[in-house]
Amino acid sequence: MSGEEIVEATELKKDYGTVHAVRGINFHIRRQECFGFLGVNGAGKTTTMKMVYCRIGATSGKLRVVGLDAASHSAEIRRRLGVVTQANALDPELSVLENLLTYASFFDIPASRSRAKADGALALLNLSGRTGDRVRELSGGMQRRLVIAKALVTDPELLILDEPTTGLDPQARLLVWETLAALKRSGLTIVLTTHYMDEAARLCDRIAIMDEGRIFALGTPAELIAAYAAPDVLEVSGADGEALAAAAGSLLVRRERLGETDYLYTRDNGALLHALAVHGIELQRHVARPATLEDVFLNITGRELRD
Amino acid sequence: MNPLLAFLRPNAWRVFHRNLLAWKTFAWSSITINIIEPLVYFVAFGYGFGAYFSFGGQGSLLQYLGPGMLALTAVNAATFDAAWGGYERLTTNGVYESMVTAPVEPEEIAAGEYLWQAFRATLYGAIFLVVIAALGLVHSWLALLCLPVLALTGLLFAIPALYVAFIVKTPEHLFYYFALLVTPLVMFAGVFFPLDRLPRWTQYVAWATPLYHAVSACRALIAGTPSLSTLREVGWLALAIVLVVWLPQRVLRRRLSG
Numbered sequence: 380m381s382g383e384e385i386v387e388a389t390e391l392k393k394d395y396g397t398v399h400a401v402r403g404i405n406f407h408i409r410r411q412e413c414f415g416f417l418g419v420n421g422a423g424k425t426t427t428m429k430m431v432y433c434r435i436g437a438t439s440g441k442l443r444v445v446g447l448d449a450a451s452h453s454a455e456i457r458r459r460l461g462v463v464t465q466a467n468a469l470d471p472e473l474s475v476l477e478n479l480l481t482y483a484s485f486f487d488i489p490a491s492r493s494r495a496k497a498d499g500a501l502a503l504l505n506l507s508g509r510t511g512d513r514v515r516e517l518s519g520g521m522q523r524r525l526v527i528a529k530a531l532v533t534d535p536e537l538l539i540l541d542e543p544t545t546g547l548d549p550q551a552r553l554l555v556w557e558t559l560a561a562l563k564r565s566g567l568t569i570v571l572t573t574h575y576m577d578e579a580a581r582l583c584d585r586i587a588i589m590d591e592g593r594i595f596a597l598g599t600p601a602e603l604i605a606a607y608a609a610p611d612v613l614e615v616s617g618a619d620g621e622a623l624a625a626a627a628g629s630l631l632v633r634r635e636r637l638g639e640t641d642y643l644y645t646r647d648n649g650a651l652l653h654a655l656a657v658h659g660i661e662l663q664r665h666v667a668r669p670a671t672l673e674d675v676f677l678n679i680t681g682r683e684l685r686d
Numbered sequence: 687m688n689p690l691l692a693f694l695r696p697n698a699w700r701v702f703h704r705n706l707l708a709w710k711t712f713a714w715s716s717i718t719i720n721i722i723e724p725l726v727y728f729v730a731f732g733y734g735f736g737a738y739f740s741f742g743g744q745g746s747l748l749q750y751l752g753p754g755m756l757a758l759t760a761v762n763a764a765t766f767d768a769a770w771g772g773y774e775r776l777t778t779n780g781v782y783e784s785m786v787t788a789p790v791e792p793e794e795i796a797a798g799e800y801l802w803q804a805f806r807a808t809l810y811g812a813i814f815l816v817v818i819a820a821l822g823l824v825h826s827w828l829a830l831l832c833l834p835v836l837a838l839t840g841l842l843f844a845i846p847a848l849y850v851a852f853i854v855k856t857p858e859h860l861f862y863y864f865a866l867l868v869t870p871l872v873m874f875a876g877v878f879f880p881l882d883r884l885p886r887w888t889q890y891v892a893w894a895t896p897l898y899h900a901v902s903a904c905r906a907l908i909a910g911t912p913s914l915s916t917l918r919e920v921g922w923l924a925l926a927i928v929l930v931v932w933l934p935q936r937v938l939r940r941r942l943s944g
């Protein structure tokens with residue numbers, strides 16, 4: 380086993396016919412970290428995850444997972460992973476408990492041990508009182524938690540979650556986040572994909588920003604903000620961007636325009652506001668705030684992350 | 687993975703067990719539907735037509751229909767669940783998708799389905815056999831040997847049904863499979879009427895249909911008069927299975943790895 384790295388991808392590529400879903404990406408995921416792929420729909424996140432959990436083969440490139448070559452050791456790798464797919468991951472014809480026990484049986488876990496493991500996983504996800512329910516009797520949030528319980532019932536080395544909270548209401552999201560944070564604290568390695576900036580910022584130690592099948596930037600949230608967005612942003616709506624830029628002069632690190640809004644990136648909002656006032660520019664609607672991952676995303680890809 | 691060896695893998699039996707669990711919750715309604723329907727046909731045809739026609743030297747029409755409906759019951763039990771169930775488990779319900787995130791191979795999933803459909807055919811056939819025995823239409827303990835024949839028959843019908851379920855784009859296409867292929871072949875399998883008075887081509891068609899061989903074997907066993915030709919019928923079923931068994935496994939691997 381290659382020490383620290385639990386996933387190593389080198390020039391990883393996936394074509395679906397003429398669609399280049401993943402166009403040669405490189406990343407390493409370390410043990411015990413939470414690694415996130417952040418990107419809009421169609422960026423190639425799911426395709427990347429599917430290659431990691433050996434659901435599809437790569438078109439080219441190298442991929443090692445838990446120290447094994449994904450091209451030749453698919454079953455051994457799957458045995459050591461916990462997978463939360465984007466959709467359709469529960470068996471609607473089975474009860475909550477049967478879902479877990481059946482899944483565990485495929486990992487050669489004897490029935491005598493899988494019951495205790497299932498109880499543990501259900502307790503962890505706050506589903507203990509639901510063992511006999513059918514899946515369709517559960518709310519969306521509970522189903523998502525059950526999928527996570529199912530992925531944990533086999534004691535995985537690496538937990539993979541493809542959009543763990545998409546479609547959940549805020550309260551259910553919070554519960555999932557708290558669970559993932561607790562799992563991470565307990566030493567589990569986690570890889571997730573998301574198109575929620577706040578989710579990535581909150582859970583992930585390192586983030587890969589994906590767009591159109593490529594990774595454009597990779598690092599800790601703080602590194603990404605430092606590298607791709609000045610610490611401060613001034614959002615100005617309905618103003619003349621050129622005039623703003625002229626007045627800001629060298630205080631302006633970078634300017635992006637999205638619709639009616641200009642994003643002025645600067646080292647210090649106070650100084651920028653002062654300079655604009657000195658040049659006699661009256662700001663109608665504006666927001667002065669620290670830069671976030673959202674700004675990083677906008678600067679790198681030229682598009683908005685929020686839906 | 688060798689398609690026949692996949693039967694021996696523990697995962698194939700776990701897939702079987704998953705289907706058993708899912709079936710358990712509605713077992714009674716499933717059994718009722720699968721037995722009542724053929725029984726209604728059986729009684730209606732048997733008593734109804736039987737009052738008008740007689741079979742020279744072959745006993746009553748009811749007597750004739752018994753083994754035919756027995757085999758048909760087994761075939762239906764396997765075919766419908768293979769087609770509709772297989773389609774749902776692959777697509778809408780994502781049952782197979784979930785399995786392949788575990789260390790399960792598509793060949794093992796298909797083998798588990800084969801085992802399950804053979805089991806359904808045997809179980810529903812056994813219940814039907816008890817019913818016709820109660821009606822006094824079974825004349826030999828050799829009739830119990832119908833059960834392994836029904837297992838083979840169910841398996842042989844499940845294979846193409848699963849294959850179709852794994853390749854169709856929409857579930858409506860499954861209707862075509864039943865309307866254009868299954869139903870016509872059932873008509874010329876010697877279930878409802880003997881073929882020896884029909885034009886010769888019908889007998890060639892019959893020979894090519896699996897159900898004909900299943901019905902012939904069951905008829906001989908229930909009458910207590912098996913012969914070398916009964917063994918030949920069973921051999922035909924077994925050989926046909928070996929020839930097509932890999933088909934669903936291959937498409938399923940394609941569907942679950944692309």
Ligand SMILES: Nc1ncnc2c1ncn2[C@@H]1O[C@H](COP(=O)(O)OP(=O)(O)O)[C@@H](O)[C@H]1O
Pocket residue numbers: 395398399400418419420421422423424425426427944
């Ligand atoms: N099975 C498939 N066949 C053809 N194209 C696909 C398939 N799966 C994904 N794609 C395409 O690949 C690209 C990346 O998709 P995906 O990995 O699902 O992105 P994301 O998960 O980031 O939304 C998209 O353009 C999508 O339409």
Ligand SMILES: [Mg+2]
Pocket residue numbers: 421424425426465541542
């Ligand atoms: Mg996706």
